[in-house]
Amino acid sequence: MxxxxxxxxxxxxxxxxxxxxxxxxxxxxxxxxxxxxxxxxxxxxxxxxxxxxxxxxxxxxxxxxxxxxxxxTKLFTTTVLLGLADEGTVDLDEPVARRLPEFDTPERREVTTRRLLTHTSGLPALLRLWTDHPDRSARIAAILNAPLVSPPGTAFEYSCVGFIVAGLLAERITGQPLPDLVTERVCRPLxxxxxxxxxxxxxxxxxxxxxxxxxxxxxxxxxxxxxxxxxxxxxxxxxxxxxxxxxxxxxxxxxxxxxxxxxxxxxxxxxxxxxxxxxxxxxxxxxxxxxxxxxxxxxxxxxxxxxxxxxxxxxxxxxxxxxxxxxxxxxxxxxxxxxxxxxxxxxxxxxxxxxxxxxxxxx
The missing domain is CATH 3.40.710.10 (DD-peptidase/beta-lactamase superfamily)
Incomplete structure (x- = not known):
């Protein structure tokens, strides 16, 4: 070899x-x-x-x-959310919409943090944010309103969209930017x-x-x-x-x-x-x-x-x-x-x- x-x-x-x-x-x-x-x-x-x-x-x-x-990067986002779960701040099986009300539609109420992290949320693989939406606020709105491609929990769809939602969720829960969370909870301790x-x-x-x-x-x-x-x-x-x-x-x-x-x-x-x-x-x-x-x-x-x-x-x-x-x-x-x-x-x-x-x- x-x-x-x-x-x-x-x-x-x-x-x-x-x-x-x-x-x-x-x-x-x-x-x-x-x-x-x-x-x-x-x-x-x-x-x-x-x-x-x-x-x-x-x-x-x-x-x-x-x-x-x-x-x-997805592993670092995951580690941040699991650290928050260790502290009792995040319930992996709680609907994401409870923390991100903008995400709340009937079909999304079964989307949980666990399903985001396992790519079984039903969210699509990708969106073309940089060509289809004019600025950051419009792009975030597009992410949070992305139509599901399958009912949550029924299919595996590798989804960058899902992990963008996961990062937004961590930010909303903590009130801190994701870069600070990654630095403080993963990079600096290690x-x-x-x-x-x-x-x-x-x-x-x-x-x-x-x-x-x-x-x-x-x-x-x-x-x-x-x-x-x-x-x-x-x-x-x-x-x-x-x-x-x-x-x-x-x-x-x-x-x-x-x-x-x-x-x-x-x-x-x-x-x-x-x-x-x-x-x-x-x-x-x-x-x-x-x-x-x-x-x-x-x-x-x-x-x-x-x-x-x-x-x-x-x-x-x-x-x-x-x-x-x-x-x-x-x-x-x-x-x-x-x-x-x-x-x-x-x-x-x-x-x-x-x-x-x-x-x-x-x-």
Whole structure:
């Protein structure tokens, strides 16, 4: 089995149009790093025609390179809500409309926080907020009035809309902005000094570029959230918007693997992590994997050999992933910018499986 570093080097050097320009991988076993790799350049192209990026943007990737975590953000939103549940502030089975009256219609009264976190709310996968609505207030109204695509609890529909609602719910309950909640309840206790929304200029300088988006009037995106819906809401939504490093994300994964605490600091109760990481889908719902609260479970499409151990975690559209395998004591991080310079250029499912397989045999 090739080393993780060789797997990444082969991918970035495979063709003139590799699946990413930047990648960092990190494998922890029993709480200790056992393999790591950082390859490539922060940016390679200025656009989708093959124009090279300026030399200043083509700096080498290092272990402290930041990546747009994309939907891995959903795990942080989940952790905030589960922490509030631990305190008795949130009831996972309470209708969301009790806290967000704007969400209240007869068909939505069965939408609960649990169903938001398990993608069984019936809310649609996506909306085009950035093209269909003129400003943030109109976009939030569109989210809270999104028509259901199925009755709550009857189908699995992976829904970024649902996680935007989850972030709005956390804000409404606490009266605090979601970035502050993530910082105060997750990042600061765990010492995640490089993880957060809206990176400052110093962090942008070591952030991997993502997509060239001229149709959205953005040009080459770097240091601003790639997800257009989150971007249109100011870059701080519950579905996407966090940036972070492999080391920070590994610490977050270790907190889950160790039952909600790390280095003597407790973020979630052990029973809450157990509830988060168990299968919540009814047996008749079979999307090809299982699902907990926020986390996907045993997905062979990207977990490779780890899926058979009941591993859990999440991926991000930009090319990121976090996988935790409690049976093997593993936390596996793969961060890439696979949407650079175009989302249509690559599919890294095979690389994710290869990295997971390498972690499974690493000793």
């Amino acid at each position: 090739p080393s993780v570093e060789k797997l990444l080097i082969r991918a970035v050097e495979a063709t003139d149009r590799p699946p990413f320009s930047a990648a960092v991988a990190l494998i922890h076993r029993d709480g200790r790093p056992v393999e790591s790799a950082a390859v490539g350049e922060l940016a390679r192209w200025a656009d989708t025609t093959g124009t090279p990026a300026p030399a200043a943007d083509r700096r080498p990737v290092t272990p402290d390179t930041l990546f747009d975590l994309a939907s891995v 010492g995640l000094t490089d993880t957060g929304y809206l990176p400052d200029p110093a962090r942008i300088a070591r952030t991997a570029a993502t997509e060239y988006q001229p149709d959205a009037g953005r040009g080459l995106v770097r240091g601003s959230v790639h997800d257009e819906n989150s971007w249109s809401l100011g870059g701080t939504a519950g579905n996407a918007g966090l940036f972070g490093t492999a080391a920070d994300l590994a610490r977050f994964g270790e907190m889950l693997r160790q039952g909600g605490s790390l280095d003597g600091v407790r973020v979630l109760r052990p029973e809450t992590v157990a509830e988060m990481t168990r299968d919540h889908l009814p047996a008749h719902l079979d999307p090809g994997f299982r699902h907990g609260l926020g986390v996907r479970i045993a997905d062979p499409n990207w977990m490779g050999a780890l899926a058979g151990s009941g591993a859990y975690g999440h991926t991000g559209f930009t090319g990121t992933s976090l996988t935790v395998d409690n049976r093997r004591g593993l936390v596996v991080i793969l961060l890439t910018n696979r949407v650079h310079p175009s989302r249509d250029w690559s599919d890294i499912a095979g690389l994710r499986r290869a990295v997971a397989d390498a972690a499974a045999v690493n000793r």
